[in-house]
Amino acid sequence: MIPAAFEYHRPKDMEGVLAVLNEHGDDARVMAGGHSLIPMMKLRMADVPHLIDLQDVGGLSGIDISADSIRIGAMVTQADIIDHAELASVAPILREAALQIADPQVRYMGTVGGNVANGDPGNDMPGLMQCLDATFTLVGAEGERSVAARDFYEAAYMTAREDEEVLTAITLPRPQGGYAYEKQKRKIGDYATAAAAVQIVKDGNVCGSAAIAMTNLSDVPVFSEAAGAALFGTSVDDTALKSAVSAMLDDIDPTEDNRGPVAFKRHVAGVILRRAIERAWSRA
């Protein structure tokens, strides 16, 4: 478990980062908390001749909450999310989800930016950000652009981000209504067997809107528009729950691994989603 030799860069600003990226193309990679990247390098599954540590780059941390949106810097750690009282009250689902990621040691290092940029279907933040309709800000040699989280993921480890771009921030509208992040895992530190992010708005006695995303049930996070639609206008009764679950099941495509075969995962996904919706609805 020793990585191949690499050059270590620690630029002080984004220009410096972009310069190394432009010079070395896909031989260079940025490192945030390193808790996905370093294990891959040690297993020699990722070969990174030029490693660019983002630690000293300014402007990537900070959580800014405005009247209708939230901006989270890419280098904000999962622990920062958990500890941020205002964020916890404005967008409690972020804290609920972050607490289910890995363990405290990983969460002190692992960043939100790294988690969403990584492109690993096991990561929890991508699905969460799709549920919350977040937008990712990318900076490259050509300047800045934004990509919706719901359009960002193409395949496992393949995203809309170009190799020479850096993800600098995540922006999301202030979440409305009830929420739940429900995750089944084998143990602390494990990725999800199935996880569901649900944000739901109650309008009188019926569902005014619902956003649903699933994690680790396909090679990308799954934003299930149909599942949310199945709840819209209903009183979130058993029939509505069933149709939301069945809509979600049409959207996921799990594969067998050590957590279990496909039939099991599909069943658990349904149970987890149902519980998440029920919890979110009870909080709406």
Next chain:
Amino acid sequence: MKDDVENREDRVANLKGLGCSRKRVEDARFTQGKGNYVDDIKLDGMIFGDFVRSPYAHARIKSIDAAAALEVPGVLAVLTAKDLEPLGLHWMPTLAGDKQMVLADGKVLFQGQEVAFVVAEDRYAAADGIELVEVDYEELPVIVDPFEALQSDVVLREDLDPNAPGAHGPRKHPNHIFTWEAGDKEPTEEVLANADVVAEASMYYHRTHPCPLETCGCVASMDKVNGKLTLWGTFQAPHAIRTVVSLISGIEEHNIRVISPDIGGGFGNKVGAYPGYVCSVVASIVTGKPVKWIEDRMDNLMTTAFARDYHMKGRISATKEGKITALQCHVTADHGGFDACADPTKFPAGFMNICTGSYDIPTAYLEVDGVYTNKAPGGVSYRCSFRVTEAVYFIERMIEVLAIELDMDAAELRRINFIRKEQFPYTAALGWEYDSGDYHTAWEKALKAVDYEGLRAEQAHRVEDFKAGKTRSLMGIGLSFFTEIVGAGPVKNCDILGLGMFDSCEIRIHPTGSAIARLGTISQGQGHATTFAQILASEIGLPADSITIEEGDTDTAPYGLGTYGSRSTPVAGAATAMAGRKIRAKAQMIAAYLLEVHDDDVEFDVDRFVVKGAPERFKTMKDIAFAAYNQAIPGIEPGLEAVSYYDPPNMTYPFGAYVCVMDIDVDTGVPEIRRFYALDDCGTRINPMIIEGQVHGGLTEALAVAMGQEIAYDDMGNVKTGTLMDFFLPTAWEVPNYETDYTVTPSPHHPIGAKGVGESPHVGGVPCFSNAIQDAFRPFGNRHTNMPHDHWRIWKTANALGLHD
């Protein structure tokens, strides 16, 4: 010791002897990060070795080209089997009488097998070198199923003459290793054929791994000037390693010094000899430099010493009233590519023949077939004494299955069949003589503690609610009553590679009344430095705090067979007590001389010898120690030292009663352990706090094994669980609260009555957790379902019983 302590109670307390929850003396250094593990050893000019490992489970090696690797700056050498062959070291003997390739000799038999050893100035260069060694493999058909292996035309071990017998008798097939039998075949079959009730079960005790936090490793340093080899390593049996190294290398034993420094857990993983040790020694001889080899986590999980992998088929018969009449067991044992099980030589299936358990079963028969497959070698006793975990799992499942067949409560069935107190010493149908036990008392105490009746009522209620659609959660009550067989063992039937399994202790009392004792064992976390001092304190009347315990350096410690199979207290602990008694015998003579009375007129009292009937006339052990070094006593040699080599007359048989209560989410397969009660009877209790710690640790490893810890292979022989992401190592989060309890039934033949405890909780815990799962589904028709009970397998059980419809 303060001389002014006169009150007898205070004098006893001052010793911190038997029964005292003395704090562990080891912890001062461990909690401050001052332990000294193998990887902490740094020597001048030290270089590093690491392996090129096979990506294939079965392949022929057509060529190895190290040229590019040797170009890497810092890479010094690449050893292959060809380099070791002239030294006769390309193969090595295993503990089980087989032989194993040190480096691949023409073919590989499991994924991760050692192919070449890259020696470099640092670990980074070695890792880069490994990447550049080009090995040309020709893939061969892979066999990961032992039943298939026994049918297949594919011969795994081409080095063996298919017609020649193996180390344990005739072989039935080129991929067959041995057949081992115990008990009476025909009588057992006859009883089964005519029985009122017969229950059957096939169970697979999956392959797992001891996974100590510290992996295996060593530092070999050959001093070419004086011809001495020093080998530091993670050895559970340093003396045996010295002998083995001498036998296979030809270096005379006095020129080899083996040192086990602090060891970060062993659990059986560190008993055997591994290619890394041999290659490090050779590399040190070749380069004249100290060579370090340390496994990484994947190497450890994939290659050194798995545990279990037993396919067990059982039949058990009983009368209508539930009295067991016979037990039959057949095991197909998957040993992997080489037979490297760590068992006493005469026991190729370890003590699997303890599988009649805690029950008075008049007739029994066991047959074990060992088989080669394309998996890693090993078969070690992971926190147990030589396959006792398998045996206890087997019988505790058979009892449950029989209870189902009889439609009887499983606690009651156990009660009816326990060996009764007055039957001890009890000779079991498969040959062992159980030393002592009081099973009924322990069982009643356990059932009462958990309110067993109440739990059953609650469970029945839950089943009703479940059937009525009011809950999706089921409740399981796991029972287990185990008897272990530990403390190997009597030299007449236990040896490893011809080395009798005695153990030893050597004591030196210093003039000022403190002492050092050295033993042939080696602690890996058990707290020997704490407990053995306590045994001695009570025997010789000097405070435990004044006694240093030292183990693990073969140049200073007396010869012993090491620490595994819960043998340290039963064997080396006995040696310690016996050596202490020799000290005391001499001290008595000195005391009598000093008090000017006859030897028989003084008697030992806690920390002194007193004149019988005149307690005010005494000499403390401290006085006596000083006298031993400063007075010329007629007829007595100066000094106060003793050595004891202890050959135990029998094994010891700790036992215990465990109960686990679980709630199971039928829809997700997620279990929640609500309660775990563990009553252990390990005979005389030396240090209750350490016992408690051992019980917690053993139960946690039992939880791991029962609920998910697995070395799984795919059909191509790829290890699917080679990292801690997939290999389940429980954390504080997954571990339930444990309630511990005890009874005390001393061993009649052990000098202080102690039986050993380190492994009991693991042995008894695995079936207890498993039985809880199985019990939850019993009302719905479950008979047996295999471990590990991870979420999907629990879900699968529920699904197969139609509980998701």
